Amino acid sequence: MSETEHLRLKLRGDILAALGMLARRDRALLKGALDVCERSVVHRFAHYLTSIVESGNDPFYDGMNVDCEYNRLKEGKAIDAKRLGGELVYPDVIIHDRDGRTKNFCVLEFKKDGREIWAGSGKLVKVDEEKLMKFTNPELCSFYYDFGVYVVLNRKGPNSDSPYVSMTWFHKGKRFAPNDECVPLILKVPTHKTDSGEGRGQSVAANG
Numbered sequence: 001m002s003e004t005e006h007l008r009l010k011l012r013g014d015i016l017a018a019l020g021m022l023a024r025r026d027r028a029l030l031k032g033a034l035d036v037c038e039r040s041v042v043h044r045f046a047h048y049l050t051s052i053v054e055s056g057n058d059p060f061y062d063g064m065n066v067d068c069e070y071n072r073l074k075e076g077k078a079i080d081a082k083r084l085g086g087e088l089v090y091p092d093v094i095i096h097d098r099d100g101r102t103k104n105f106c107v108l109e110f111k112k113d114g115r116e117i118w119a120g121s122g123k124l125v126k127v128d129e130e131k132l133m134k135f136t137n138p139e140l141c142s143f144y145y146d147f148g149v150y151v152v153l154n155r156k157g158p159n160s161d162s163p164y165v166s167m168t169w170f171h172k173g174k175r176f177a178p179n180d181e182c183v184p185l186i187l188k189v190p191t192h193k194t195d196s197g198e199g200r201g202q203s204v205a206a207n208g
Contacts, residue, residue, distance in 0.1 A: 004171065004176075005177070007146070007147070008147060008169065008171075008176070008177060010060070011105075011147060011149075012167070012180070014049070014052050014053070015049070015108070015149065015151070015167070016165075016185075017048075017052060018045055018048040018049040018051075018052060019045060019048075019151075019153075019165055019185055020185050021048035021051075022041070022044050022045050022048055022185075023163050023185035025044075025048075026041075026044045027163070029041050029044060030153065030163045038110060038111065038112045039068075041112055041153065042068060042092050042093060042110050043068060045093065045110070046066050046067075046068050046093050049066050049093065049095075050065075050066040053065070053066050053095055054066065061095075063097050063099075063103055064095055064096060064097055064103050064105060065095075065096065065097070065098050066093065066094070066095055067093070067094055067096070067098070068092065068093055069090040069091065069092065070090075070091070070094055070096075070098075071088060071089060071090050071091075089131070089135075091107045091108070091109065091135065092108055092109050092110045093107070093108040093110070094106065094107045094145070096145070104143055104145045104146065105145065105146050105147065106145055106146065106147045106148070106149065107132065107135045107136070107145040107147075107148050107149075108148075108149045108150075108151055109128040109131065109132055109148075109149075109150050109151070110151045110152075110153065111150075111151070111152050111153070112152075112153050128150055129150055129168065129170075132148030132149075132150055132168075132170045133148070133170055133173050133174065134173070135148050135170075136148040136170045136171055136172060136173055136174075137172065137173030138172070138173075139173070140173065146171070147169065147170065147171055147176075148169070148170035148171070149167055149168070149169055149170070150167065150168040150169075150170070151165060151166075151167050152165065152166045152167075153165055154166070163184075163185045164182050164183060164184045164185060165180070165183050165185060166179065166180060166181050166182060166183070167179065167180040167183070168180075
């Protein structure tokens with residue numbers, strides 16, 4: 001297994017763990033009755049991802065933070081807005097080092113209820129995918145990220161009433177690895193806890 005694939009699988013596990021926490025503790029946000037805006041769901045996901053990344057339990061994440069719609073770029077003492085192709089950008093969620101470019105690990109873009117998006121014109125999907133290709137391309141983005149992930153959250157799986165997620169991966173400006181299609185967010189009792197009191201790993205979501 002390559003180092004890149006090893007990192008992707010680690011990241012995948014942590015993303016699914018955070019999504020599993022979201023499904024257990026904030027299930028109402030994933031139900032159609034409330035019809036909450038996408039930002040409400042993303043905020044709670046970022047909260048749970050923070051409990052993993054910033055827990056201090058994993059040396060890999062030392063110096064990294066989780067932020068929503070963060071668009072500042074710091075170089076030495078200079079601070080500027082992040083731009084992509086001359087336009088200001090506000091990525092949904094990022095895992096990065098706020099003090100520089102050395103640890104821009106992952107950028108995530110979210111969509112809620114992806115079935116409606118896929119059944120429609122597909123424009124929203126295309127825009128986000130193009131953005132992630134640019135975010136992960138060192139030739140197009142000076143603050144490029146190692147991985148980009150397009151996350152589609154759905155209220156119900158195709159064969160169950162449980163929520164599920166699909167993820168499309170990007171690396172070096174291209175689609176990377178097989179897509180994760182219809183991964184169920186299984187509501188199980190956690191096997192061990194993070195700082196937020198929630199479990200991680202196989203008790204949270206399917207790893208297949």
